[in-house]
Every structure is written in C-alpha cells, then in structure tokens.
Amino acid sequence: MNQIFNGFYKKTPQERLEILHKLGWSKIRLDLTDETGLEEVQSIDDIQLPNLVADQMIENYVFNYQLPLGVAVNFIVNDIPYSVPMAVEEPSVIAAASNGAKKVGNIKAKMLKRETIGQIVLPNVEKPMLIQDIINSNEQELMEIAKAASENMVKRGGGPRKIWTQTFEGDSGAFVTTYISFDPCEAMGANALNTVLENVAPRIATLTDHEPLMSILSNYATEAIVTARCEIPIISLDKDAMLAEEIAHNIALASEYAQIDPYRATTHNKGIMNGIDAVLIATGNDWRAVEAGVHAYASRSGVYRGLSKWKIDHSTNELVGEIELPLQLATVGGTISVHPTAQWALDLLHQPTANELAEIVASVGLAQNFAAIRALVTEGIQKGHMALQARSLALQVGADLTEVDEVVKKLRESGIMNSTKAKEILSLLRGK
Numbered sequence: 001m002n003q004i005f006n007g008f009y010k011k012t013p014q015e016r017l018e019i020l021h022k023l024g025w026s027k028i029r030l031d032l033t034d035e036t037g038l039e040e041v042q043s044i045d046d047i048q049l050p051n052l053v054a055d056q057m058i059e060n061y062v063f064n065y066q067l068p069l070g071v072a073v074n075f076i077v078n079d080i081p082y083s084v085p086m087a088v089e090e091p092s093v094i095a096a097a098s099n100g101a102k103k104v105g106n107i108k109a110k111m112l113k114r115e116t117i118g119q120i121v122l123p124n125v126e127k128p129m130l131i132q133d134i135i136n137s138n139e140q141e142l143m144e145i146a147k148a149a150s151e152n153m154v155k156r157g158g159g160p161r162k163i164w165t166q167t168f169e170g171d172s173g174a175f176v177t178t179y180i181s182f183d184p185c186e187a188m189g190a191n192a193l194n195t196v197l198e199n200v201a202p203r204i205a206t207l208t209d210h211e212p213l214m215s216i217l218s219n220y221a222t223e224a225i226v227t228a229r230c231e232i233p234i235i236s237l238d239k240d241a242m243l244a245e246e247i248a249h250n251i252a253l254a255s256e257y258a259q260i261d262p263y264r265a266t267t268h269n270k271g272i273m274n275g276i277d278a279v280l281i282a283t284g285n286d287w288r289a290v291e292a293g294v295h296a297y298a299s300r301s302g303v304y305r306g307l308s309k310w311k312i313d314h315s316t317n318e319l320v321g322e323i324e325l326p327l328q329l330a331t332v333g334g335t336i337s338v339h340p341t342a343q344w345a346l347d348l349l350h351q352p353t354a355n356e357l358a359e360i361v362a363s364v365g366l367a368q369n370f371a372a373i374r375a376l377v378t379e380g381i382q383k384g385h386m387a388l389q390a391r392s393l394a395l396q397v398g399a400d401l402t403e404v405d406e407v408v409k410k411l412r413e414s415g416i417m418n419s420t421k422a423k424e425i426l427s428l429l430r431g432k
C-alpha cells in the first residue's frame with residue numbers, strides 16, 4: 001500500500017492534486033509555471049464540461065448541474081494500485097471506500113466475458129414452435145445481416161456472436177423473441193446493438209410473416225459478469241484478536257442475512273452501489289443501465305439477494321469477500337469521449353480497457369460493502385457517517401464557510417446530529 005496516501009483526506013484539494021500529479025496519475029498540475037511536470041498538463045478549467053459541448057449532449061440544455069468529484073485511495077486491484085475517481089453527493093462514501101480498500105488489500109477481479117444482449121420481440125404468435133424453427137434455421141443469414149450492420153465492430157474483432165430464440169406465454173398469447181449477443185469491444189454497445197437489431201428485424205418479419213413489436217438491447221447483462229474477491233487476515237481486523245474474530249464472525253452473519261431478507265439485501269446492495277454509481281458517473285458511464293441490470297441480477301434466483309458474500313475460511317484464518325454482478329461498461333462511445341472530466345477520470349485509472357474498468361468498479365463495490373458492514377456490526381453506521389454528515393448539516397442550516405468548522409465541532413461534541421441542534425449551535429455562535 002502506498003504510504004503517500006496515509007492521511008490523504010487531511011490535505012487540501014490542491015495538495016491532493018499535487019500528489020496525484022507527482023505519481024503521474026493525473027494530468028492536472030495546479031502550478032502551471034512549474035516546468036518539471038508531465039508533457040500534457042491541464043488546469044482544472046480544462047476538465048470542466050464546456051456549455052457548448054453540454055448543449056450538444058442533451059436536449060433543452062440550460063446549464064450544468066455540478067457534483068463534487070473526489071478520489072478514493074488505497075485501492076489495489078489485480079496487483080495494480082489505483083486512485084479511484086468518484087462523483088457523489090453523499091458524505092462518507094469516499095471515506096468508506098478508501099477505508100474499505102485499505103483494509104481489504106489486494107482485490108482479485110475478473111471479467112468473465114463481455115457481450116451485450118439484444119431482443120427482437122414478435123407478439124401474438126399462434127404457432128411459436130414453428131416460428132422459432134423458421135428463425136433458427138435462418139440463423140446464418142440473420143448473422144450475416146447483423147455483421148453487415150456492425151461492420152466497424154466486426155473489423156475491431158467484435159460484433160454479433162450468437163443468435164437464439166425463446167417463447168414466452170403472455171395473457172394476449174405467445175411472444176417469440178430472437179436474442180442476439182454482441183461484443184461491443186470498448187463501447188457499452190447500446191446504440192451499436194440497437195442498430196443491428198433494427199437491421200435484422202425486417203428480415204425476421206419477412207421470414208415469419210409477423211411484425212416485430214420492438215427491437216432493443218437488454219440491460220440484464222448476464223453475459224457481462226464480473227467477479228471480485230478479497231482475502232483479509234482476520235487478525236488484521238482489530239488489535240484485539242478476540243474482537244477481530246468477533247468482527248469477522250459478525251460480518252459473515254450480516255452477509256448471510258443479506259441472502260435471506262430482501263429488506264436487508266436492498267440496503268446491502270445500496271451500500272455497494274454507493275461506490276459503483278460514483279465511479280460510473282465520474283467515468284461517464286450509463287449508471288441507469290447498470291443499476292437496472294444489477295438489481296435484476298440480484299433477483300435471479302426469484303428472491304432479491306445481496307450481491308456480495310463474506311465467509312470465514314478457517315483453514316487460512318481469513319475473511320473472504322466475493323462479489324458477482326453484471327457490469328456492461330465502456331471506455332469509448334456515448335458521451336465518454338466528449339466529456340473532459342470523464343476523460344480525466346479514465347486517465348487517473350491509467351486508461352483502462354472496458355474489462356479492466358469493470359474489474360476496478362466491482363472491486364470498489366466490494367470494498368465499499370466491507371466498510372459499510374464492518375461499521376454496521378461494530379460501532380454502528382451513525383458514528384462515522386454522521387460525523388461526516390455534520391458538514392452538510394451545518395451548510396444546510398445556513399452556516400457560512402467561516403462558521404462550518406465550529407458548527408461541526410460543536411455538533412460532534414453534542415452527539416446530536418439534527419437540524420434543530422445545528423440551528424441552535426449556529427445561533428449561539430452568532431451571539432443570537
């Protein structure tokens with residue numbers, strides 16, 4: 001673990017950037033008169049989204065909504081150290097990710113495969129088996145149409161991989177769906193695959209004499225599964241060996257419970273998504289797509305379950321954490337290439353491939369989850385979370401920047417974290 005990150009959070013934003021710059025992980029150097037830095041040096045202004053670009057990105061644009069961007073430290077994924085960019089509005093998320101990463105150590109992550117799945121749906125099918133047979137027996141021709149519609153992806157080594165069919169019985173009758181799996185290379189592949197589907201659909205209509213209801217990719221990304229695993233020596237969980245055993249045992253129990261009670265599983269997974277969404281936003285990825293896929297995956301057994309599992313390995317005396325989830329991420333396409341902050345974020349991650357990015361993101365989810373459940377089964381969430389929330393509370397009740405530190409200090413001393421207490425402290429401070 002790089003000692004340089006000890007107490008990173010106690011530094012000023014300028015000092016943090018200087019550390020990242022000196023490590024060669026960030027192209028931003030605040031003192032642009034210094035000639036000793038990297039060749040490509042940017043100022044913070046260079047990584048803000050220009051209004052003119054933003055106006056091209058969405059419709060009816062008026063101005064930019066800003067989120068704070070921070071860096072979670074201490075991550076080691078597949079033996080490589082990372083500082084992870086996170087855009088998030090919630091206090092304590094980045095602290096928890098850094099804390100979790102420091103405690104879990106090297107995380108071994110693997111993207112098993114990376115394909116996007118799309119669907120062409122035929123409704124009101126009277127003879128579904130016959131229609132499935134027609135589509136299946138013309139698979140070769142449909143595959144050629146799909147390849148022709150994604151010529152550049154095919155040239156890059158990606159493109160359509162497989163075509164298959166399935167029948168679903170609905171209230172209105174049978175639906176026959178043609179699935180196409182697609183390797184989008186470094187892109188997420190939504191637009192690329194939708195183009196393929198809309199090119200294949202008319203041929204299916206002609207072959208089957210049925211008009212497709214829709215042609216669209218699925219965000220249930222079961223062919224883009226990532227796993228991450230960490231092994232924590234139980235002894236490292238606390239200076240007191242007995243307490244360390246108890247913490248490990250209780251983390252394993254919390255994990256078991258998240259597999260059986262959907263009320264708990266949902267919050268368990270929210271904790272995981274705290275970290276994941278923040279990295280997705282920072283890197284310009286489609287977090288709605290990932291959210292939809294992840295929660296569908298959490299329900300794949302018919303019961304909504306926790307995405308991670310923690311178990312004690314008695315043979316090694318380790319607490320072993322594992323996470324498995326679908327992550328169809330991208331390092332190009334969408335708005336990633338035009339959003340300067342997303343480009344900076346990818347630089348900070350050493351310009352990963354889409355597979356590597358998914359491995360980093362799954363690791364963030366695992367470390368984030370560890371920090372949250374460790375806090376839950378030890379001192380409780382409020383001590384760490386609310387201590388950091390105090391700053392938001394102070395701002396919320398109208399403290400100005402010269403008053404925030406004092407209000408936070410007094411809130412922590414009082415042990416009461418609510419707006420009434422914060423208002424009272426602020427009034428006293430102002431001599432009212």
Ligand SMILES: CC(C)(COP(=O)([O-])OP(=O)([O-])OC[C@H]1O[C@@H](n2cnc3c(N)ncnc32)[C@H](O)[C@@H]1OP(=O)([O-])[O-])[C@@H](O)C(=O)NCCC(=O)NCCSC(=O)C[C@@](C)(O)CC(=O)[O-]
Pocket residue numbers: 005006007008009073074090091092093094095096097098099100102267268269270271272274371372373375376381383384385388
């Ligand atoms: C809050 C901490 C980190 C304090 O944790 P601590 O034990 O006081 O930390 P520490 O002093 O031992 O420091 C360990 C490392 O944590 C980091 N760290 C420590 N403090 C800071 C800080 N201020 N700012 C930035 N980083 C910080 C930092 O990297 C530090 O290393 P060092 O720099 O000393 O070498 C801990 O209590 C924690 O991890 N809590 C979990 C908080 C959390 O999960 N928040 C998310 C919001 S709650 C929620 O939405 C989800 C949830 C909880 O419901 C999910 C679920 O139920 O499963």
Ligand SMILES: NC(=O)C1=CN([C@@H]2O[C@H](COP(=O)(O)OP(=O)(O)OC[C@H]3O[C@@H](n4cnc5c(N)ncnc54)[C@H](OP(=O)(O)O)[C@@H]3O)[C@@H](O)[C@H]2O)C=CC1
Pocket residue numbers: 152153156184185186187188189190191192193194217218219286289330332333334335
């Ligand atoms: N349900 C959903 O989730 C939906 C999501 N979306 C949105 O679609 C967007 C993502 O679609 P996607 O198709 O990924 O993005 P794009 O439509 O931007 O397509 C990828 C682009 O990247 C280019 N490219 C350059 N290098 C590479 C490379 N190495 N690998 C792959 N592509 C490369 C491609 O070039 P070339 O043209 O030469 O192939 C193409 O122009 C996101 O904005 C998402 O929000 C849209 C519809 C539905």
